[in-house]
Amino acid sequence: MTATVKKAGSARERLLAASDELFYSEGIHTVGIDRVLEKANVAKGSLYYNFAGGKDELVETYLANRHGVWKDTVERGISAQADPVRRILAVFDTLGELFSRPDFRGCAFMNAAAEARPDSVEMLAAERFRSWIHELFGELTSALDTREPDRLALQLVVLYDGATTTAQMDHTAAAAAVSREMAELLLSRASGPAAGG
Amino acid sequence: MTATVKKAGSARERLLAASDELFYSEGIHTVGIDRVLEKANVAKGSLYYNFAGGKDELVETYLANRHGVWKDTVERGISAQADPVRRILAVFDTLGELFSRPDFRGCAFMNAAAEARPDSVEMLAAERFRSWIHELFGELTSALDTREPDRLALQLVVLYDGATTTAQMDHTAAAAAVSREMAELLLSRASGPAAGG
DNA sequence: CAGGTTTTAGACAGACCTGTCTGATATGGT
């Protein structure tokens, strides 16, 4: 039964934990394998034993984990609400919690894309992430009784991106509240008076 | 020899032109000095003759130029309008033109910050850029007859950042129009009915 | 044309980075 889950504390898990901290906080290109190995307390051979694809595969897994964790966090926040409008606003509340964390340094995928080559694993991961974001707001707005759900979804994506970027660049969690207010304004117009703009 | 197109300016100018193209399109860390030298058709010694500070100084100058050019472009767009509301919307129109350019790859300062160490020249340049952005929207909203100009300015910064990030990540210039519409909505509420939200 | 400035080509050092390889050593299931 080698298919058992790797025990906590395995070289693989330590490598991924160290990668997550280092790649996210300092950037993928600026952090070398040796830094990860040292932080994880893992021998070099174990890296290539667990990740035959080398650094690329490590980066790919790091980003896939980030995607999964964030997706779960957002969806948990959404699922606590029943009202379609509140479900949308819950996304911005979750962003606010993210921005308040001391280690927040922006969106891992925006950062990865900023330093990535066109067909790299980073770019592919970023594209997957963006697909999910659009899918997310697409589904949330389609549950609304509004005239142009697609247009609204794109507006919300812009607010999501704006909140994240402003929070990162200006080191202020207030960006979440600001974008949430704008989202509320959009939603009150969309689901309020049937007269569209 | 290959000296046909060679004298298109001093070594310094050619270096800056090549830096601008390469650093912006591929990222600062991923582009080495040798790539810049080859593209600029400049000898290595000339780089250190013109930029004694090496790559750091080249990067610093590249970012300072980007800042200056963009500032001028935005301010030119603003100055073509007299009405305070239109002056604000002009910023988003200018963004739309930027996004439509085939070489658009996001905000040079957001990208630089994503791959930069805390006290690097990139970070300092990014901070200067952010100061200017806030100053810009601060001045534009203070010319408005509205109750909370500072709050409005922050909202506009979020819209500016959201437009830029969405345009980059999703390769769509539509982000400018979307954010412009949201800005219009905010401005119509701010300068319209005196009742604040 | 004389002399300081600018540019060129390329070798070189020193640092870092990824990935490979070897061989010893735990670890865990049966």
Added chain:
DNA sequence: ACCATATCAGACAGGTCTGTCTAAAACCTG
């Protein structure tokens, strides 16, 4: 106890990167 799996330590090769240096050539400008 056995044996495959997993991990360790570290040397090593090959690549890239920044920055220095030399010595010659081109460019201005007075």
